[in-house]
Amino acid sequence: MSTPSPRNMTDYEATHRAFQWERPEYFNFATDFVDRWASERPDAPALQWSDEAGHAQLFTWKDVKQRSLHAAQFLTSQGLHKGDRVFVMMPRIPEWWFLVLGCIRAGIVFMPGTPMLTAKDIRYRLLAADANGVIADSSCLDRFQGMAGTGRVETWVAVGNAPSPWVTYAPGSAGTGQHGGSFERTRADDPMLIYFTSGTTGMPKMVQHTQASYGLGHQITGRYWLDLTPEDRHLTLSDTGWAKCAWGKLFGPWSQGACNVVYDFRGRFDAARILRLLERQRVTTFCAPPTAWRALVLQDLSQYDLSSIRHALSAGEPLNPEVIDTWKQATGLHIREGYGQTESVVLVGMFPALTPKPGSMGKPSPGFDVSVIDGEGKEVPTGQEGDIAVRVKPVPPVGLFTGYLNDDSANLAAFRGDWYVTGDRAVKDADGYLWFVGRSDDVIKTSGYRVGPFEVESALLEHAAVAESAVVGVPDERIGQRIKAYVVLAPGFTGSQKLAEELQEYVKKTTAPYKYPREIEFVTELPKTVSGKIRRTELRSMAQQPTRKD
Incomplete structure (x- = not known):
């Protein structure tokens, strides 16, 4: 199979060298992008939704524009104003997109949360963000009891029937409403959304983005990384809270006018069902997290017609090279990673x-x-490990957050001289490619060496026994x-001292001998954040001081 040619970037160096950010005074994703596509391509597909x-x-x-206008009018009729903060918690139902766009239109700051959050998680977010309102699906209301x-x-808005104090949101087309479909213009630097970090090392921090930083900044994601055009049908596997x-x-595909393919599944991840969806919906570009990719390549990919896919991507955590190789052998496509x-x-x-x-x-x-x-804050030589950092002086790039809200210590730690420091470690090679090492807190210092968890995990994953x-x-x-x-075994394997020793020897042969795990513990599952990232802090707290000698 031949790999399809890129549509939006044919010369990386030339594109990177010539690129300049747009810096408008006013910007609103709903009016500047969604309404533009509604005018230019009113009957083209924007959202293809299905469920289990x-x-x-x-x-x-045209539908998306009308329904998001209706949502904006409804929210403002409930007393919400520009600058108010609203916590949004819904599964992957169409109303999530309409209500979020309604918030953006009206300048209401939305704060997404996954439906997997507990009542404790929710209360923390409402109080930390000083929230003015809540928008939730009726399936999530049990978590809000007593709040x-x-x-x-x-303001308490429910999608679906709900008791007081909830007010039911009824989807519909835009009417004249109190605003007649018109709202106060938002400045590019007005706040648009607040995300809570996944909290791998402590309580989540509040990350604030402006109308431009995500709404305009994600053109880079949509155009150059996702490589989208208005003719594409794009599927990203993600919960609405991430x-x-x-x-x-949202911002990536819709900034480019692509059709957003959404699949609402609420049970355990079913790799075969996702592959059938890709086949049935004729998806052209597909992005999934590493945990999903590892499950997908365990299927017999020859049983599915994946010929519509021209571009495959992964993000969230590094993807193991062997997974990339398996997918490429089956489809001819390289899974292209992204970091952010x-x-x-x-x-x-x-x-x-x-x-x-592969691996970069x-x-x-x-x-x-x-x-x-x-x-x-000085750049390190080629091949030397250091902190991944983004230059923010003299002028910060558009697609970067404005800072952590109400957290001076986090902001102080995140900026070093001319740089924003991401908290991740990497090495840059002679060709300018970056190679992920690990979170700064996760890098292991052993016998005078520094070892990134990812390289050991990748070596283990190459063994047939390791899932x-x-x-x-x-x-x-x-x-x-x-x-x-900590190892989760593949079906058909049972943990034993003999298998642990076999895995240790395998790692010694696959990578540098000093990187082998001196301890292996077999577990049925790994602790993860709600966004699917491994909670290594929890694993470290589980580990006991050694009593044996090596």
Whole structure:
């Protein structure tokens, strides 16, 4: 099979060199993008929705504009104003998109949350953000019991029937309403949304984005990394509460006029069902997290017609090279990785114009100067490990957050000289490609060496017995830290001392001998955040001090 040619970037170096950010005084994603497509392509598909039960709905650009106008009018009729903060918690139902766009139109700051959050999680968010309102699906209302009177929340909107104090939102087309479809213009630097970080190392921090930083900034994600055009049908697997949803299910595809394919599933991930969806919906570009990719490549891919897919992507955590190889052997497509954060749009990517290097996350995005720096804010030599950082002086790039709300210590730690420091470690090679090492807190210092968890996890995953693994450093008086691996076994394998020793020897042969895990513990599952990232802090707390000698 031949790999399709990129549509939006044919020369990476030329594009990166020539790129300049738009910096308008006023900007609003709903009016500047959605309404534009509704004018230019009113009957073209914008949202193709389906669910596990077989229900399906198609919304055109004209539909999306009308329904989001209606949503904006409804929200303002409930007493919400520009600048108010609203917590939004819904599964992947069409109303999420209409109500979020309604918030954007009206200048209401929305704060997405996954339906997996507990009552404790929700209360923390409402109080920390000083929220004015809540929008929730009726399936989530049990988590809000007893929360009336919490903080400053006065507006409670439910999608579906709900008791007082909830007011039912009824989807519909736009009427004249009190605004006649017109709202106060939003400035590019007005706040648009607040995300809560996934909290792998503590309580979630509040990440604020402006109308431009995500709404305008994600053009980079949609055009250059997702490589989208108005003729594409794009599917990103993501919960509505994750920043990845903004990347691949809202701002990325809709900035480019692509059709957003949405599948609402609420049970366990079913790889076969996702592959049938890709086949049935004739998806052209597809993005999934590493956990999904690992499950997908375990299927017999030859049984599915995936010929419509021209571009495959992964983000969230590094993807193991062997998974990339398996998918490429079956489809001819290289899974192209992207790196970014809740705090940003895509910062580094294996863009379609780049020659792939399996295991690398690619090169800096157009509009960004991304490098590897030391503790003093100086760029390190090629091949040397350091902190991934984004240059923010003299002028910060558009697609970057404005800072952590109400957290001076976090802001102080995140900026070093001319740079925003992401908290991740990497190495840059002679060709300018970046190679992820790990979170700064996760890098293991053992016997005088520094070891990134990802490289050990990748080595383990190459063994047939390993379905998933997570590696942490455990304090050791003799060698500083001891490498410990938590392993979820593939079907048909049983944990034993003999298998543990086999895995240790396998890692020694696959990578440098000093990187082998001195301890292996077999587990049925790994602790993860609601966004699917491994909670290594929890694994470190589980690990016990060694009593044996090596």
